Amino acid sequence: xxxxxxxxxxxxxxxxxxxxxxxxxAIERLGFEVTITDDVTIIQQAEKxxxxxxxxxxxxMKNIKAKNLxxxxxxxxxPVLGFCLGMQLMTESSTEGNSDDNASNIVPCLNLIPTNVExxxxxxxxxxxxxxxxxxxxxNHPVFxxxxxxxxxxxxxxxxxxxxxxxxxxxxxxxxxxxAIAKDNFIGCQFHPERSSALGSKIIKNFLELDSTELxxxxxxx
Amino acid sequence: MLARRIIPxxxxxxxxxxxxxxxxxxxxxxxxxxxxxxxxxxxxxELVFYDITASSDGRVVDKSxxxxxxxxxxxxxxxxxxxxxxNDAKEILMMGADKIxxxxxxxxxPDLITRLADVFGQQxxxxxxxSFYNKDTDEYQVYxxxxxxxxxQQTGWNTFDWIEKVVSLGAxxxxxxxxxxxxxxxxxDIEQLKxxxxxxxxxxxxxxxxxxxxxxxxxxxxxxVDGALAASVFHKGIIPIKDLKTYLKEQNIxxxxx
Numbered sequence: 001x002x003x004x005x006x007x008x009x010x011x012x013x014x015x016x017x018x019x020x021x022x023x024x025x026a027i028e029r030l031g032f033e034v035t036i037t038d039d040v041t042i043i044q045q046a047e048k049x050x051x052x053x054x055x056x057x058x059x060x061m062k063n064i065k066a067k068n069l070x071x072x073x074x075x076x077x078x079p080v081l082g083f084c085l086g087m088q089l090m091t092e093s094s095t096e097g098n099s100d101d102n103a104s105n106i107v108p109c110l111n112l113i114p115t116n117v118e119x120x121x122x123x124x125x126x127x128x129x130x131x132x133x134x135x136x137x138x139x140n141h142p143v144f145x146x147x148x149x150x151x152x153x154x155x156x157x158x159x160x161x162x163x164x165x166x167x168x169x170x171x172x173x174x175x176x177x178x179x180a181i182a183k184d185n186f187i188g189c190q191f192h193p194e195r196s197s198a199l200g201s202k203i204i205k206n207f208l209e210l211d212s213t214e215l216x217x218x219x220x221x222x
Numbered sequence: 223m224l225a226r227r228i229i230p231x232x233x234x235x236x237x238x239x240x241x242x243x244x245x246x247x248x249x250x251x252x253x254x255x256x257x258x259x260x261x262x263x264x265x266x267x268e269l270v271f272y273d274i275t276a277s278s279d280g281r282v283v284d285k286s287x288x289x290x291x292x293x294x295x296x297x298x299x300x301x302x303x304x305x306x307x308x309n310d311a312k313e314i315l316m317m318g319a320d321k322i323x324x325x326x327x328x329x330x331x332p333d334l335i336t337r338l339a340d341v342f343g344q345q346x347x348x349x350x351x352x353s354f355y356n357k358d359t360d361e362y363q364v365y366x367x368x369x370x371x372x373x374x375q376q377t378g379w380n381t382f383d384w385i386e387k388v389v390s391l392g393a394x395x396x397x398x399x400x401x402x403x404x405x406x407x408x409x410x411d412i413e414q415l416k417x418x419x420x421x422x423x424x425x426x427x428x429x430x431x432x433x434x435x436x437x438x439x440x441x442x443x444x445x446x447v448d449g450a451l452a453a454s455v456f457h458k459g460i461i462p463i464k465d466l467k468t469y470l471k472e473q474n475i476x477x478x479x480x
Contacts, residue, residue: 021318025293055343085343125224128345128394130425131448132225132267132478152225152478154298156320156345173224195298195320197262 008035010208011046013073015053015086016063019194023052023083026194030201032208038067047078048208052194053085057094057107057117057159060085064110073110079185079215080112081143081207084157087181087188088117091161095119113166113183120160123174128158133171133191135179141168142214143187143206144180151199153179153191160190185215225478226442226470227267227449228463229427230456232257233274234303237287240274241405241453248274251457255290261456262295265463265480269295270323270397270451272350273303285314292318302350311338315346323348323397326366329377329384332391339392344424349393353381354401355414362414365401381414382421389424396422397451400430405454407433415445427451435466439473 012023014036027034027050034050035042043049051073053060064070073080082090089109094117096105109117120129132152138144147169160177163170171179171190180189187207193200232239232254239257240248251257254271261269271291288301301314302323311322322342328335328349338347352368354376355361362381367373379387385396398418400411410431419426425448428441432452441450455461467477 019315019318019320021289021316022292022320025318026296029293029296054346055341059341126423126425126448128424129224130345130395131227134223156298158344192298192320195296197296201296 006042007045008033008037008042009046010034010048010050011043012036012050012052013043013069014038014067015051015060016067017053017055017060017085019052019054023050023194026201026204027208030205030208038069040069040072043069043072044076048210049076049078049080050207051080051082051086051089051188053083053089055085056096057085057088057109058096058105060089061107061109064089070110074112077185079187079207079210079212081204082186082188083194084190084192087190088159088161090181090186090188091115091117093117094159096159112186113181113188115161115164115166115178115181117159117161120158120173120177121175125174128156129173130156132196133173135169136172136176137170139168141180141182141187142210142217143182143203144169145206146202147199153189153193153196153200155191157190185212223476225267225476226447227427228265228438228466228477229268229270229449229451230261230266230463231270231272231429231451231453233272233453234287235274237284239457241457254287255294258291258299259294261463262297265467265478266297267478268297268449269299271299271301272323273301285317288314288319289317300348302348307334308337308341311342315342321346321348321395323350325350325352325368328388329364329366329379332387335388335391335393339394344392344394347393348395348397349388350397350399351381351384351388352399352401353414355411362417368399368401382417385418386421389422393424395425395427395448397427397429400428403431405430407431407454407460409433409437410441410445410450412440412444415441415447419446425449433460435461435469438466439470439475442470442475443473
């Protein structure tokens with residue numbers, strides 16, 4: 001007998017990217033149920049939406065368009081948490097290609113948080129920025145409850161969003177960049193909470209237990 | 223600050239963790255999943271699983287253990303061995319691995335590195351390099367099929383030329399296995415790793431030779447590697463990860479606390 005899934009409290013958007021299962025397992029380890037789906041209705045009706053991603057913005061946006069999910073994702077009003085490329089796709093655009101490439105390729109993204117993803121200004125540090133790094137500033141955003149400056153998270157990326165009014169946590173690697181950004185119900189982490197040990201799990205738990213009214217509270221800017 | 227990584231390496235054969243000396247005479251260490259969990263909880267920064275039989279046997283290998291690992295650990299892990307195509311890579315990554323590492327298949331088909339990086343992103347494509355120092359010729363040479371001593375063979379590549387080549391093709395990280403040092407716990411090959419470091423613009427992981435806590439501080443301080451991989455000192459309980467990190471911190475080496 002096939003069970004047809006018609007609704008789910010927590011969903012992971014199936015962007016066709018490869019790390020869907022590591023995100024699913026991380027959520028299940030915390031004792032929450034979660035469904036991986038690209039079904040428009042299930043995504044729209046979920047209480048919490050997780051938006052993962054690895055690889056290139058161009059490739060991922062192509063998948064999202066092919067699945068007709070662009071306007072669906074843009075219209076979400078419940079809390080949405082993006083991981084890594086998922087965060088980057090929440091911005092206006094991503095500049096792919098390396099920093100000294102003048103003919104770089106601008107990939108339009110979902111335009112949910114008004115900032116742009118650029119090549120990480122690593123100032124001679126090795127790229128990709130890969131490994132455990134500390135947060136240099138952390139705001140009072142409810143998803144970062146219990147997280148402090150100096151806490152380590154796992155990063156793997158060569159592109160980043162600069163520090164802006166939407167930055168809710170920052171990190172330094174050659175230059176300071178956004179470790180996390182947020183606007184209204186959209187929140188994105190550049191690092192991988194699903195691979196960041198106990199502190200990463202804390203962020204996922206904070207998000208899943210978040211009362212969406214908490215997002216209306218005023219943030220202390222960094 | 224970006225922490226230097228401590229990476230236990232688990233060689234896998236037929237679903238069990240094994241360990242050999244200089245890539246030979248493997249003995250069974252234990253089951254994969256409990257060991258993976260134990261290392262994650264002990265403060266390892268990352269884990270590498272090498273399916274050591276896969277590349278040299280040419281057979282289809284049961285990889286279901288990859289998703290069993292992904293279910294229980296909350297740190298990144300990399301799977302190596304037998305990944306010869308985009309489909310092989312996709313299967314492993316879909317099961318929850320964060321990175322895949324290729325070695326012999328990259329030597330046979332270097333463009334595979336570029337194809338994998340294009341589809342999955344440079345960040346998850348690791349190239350493993352098995353390097354042997356030939357004292358007679360004073361040369362560092364790349365070997366392949368090192369998982370099976372009967373088929374292990376020298377390639378035409380100089381180690382440092384090969385590293386430059388794979389980085390230019392899109393490798394996101396290099397693991398340099400110094401074969402002369404493997405399993406003998408006499409220290410990392412600092413000289414070789416220093417030369418590799420100079421040619422390697424992406425993260426570089428040292429492998430082969432860890433025997434004491436000081437070997438780790440030496441390799442970070444002298445060869446400037448991003449991570450150090452080790453097996454027997456962790457499997458045999460010679461170096462507890464917590465003690466190792468405490469010592470490194472005292473030496474002013476940036477590490478993530480356990």
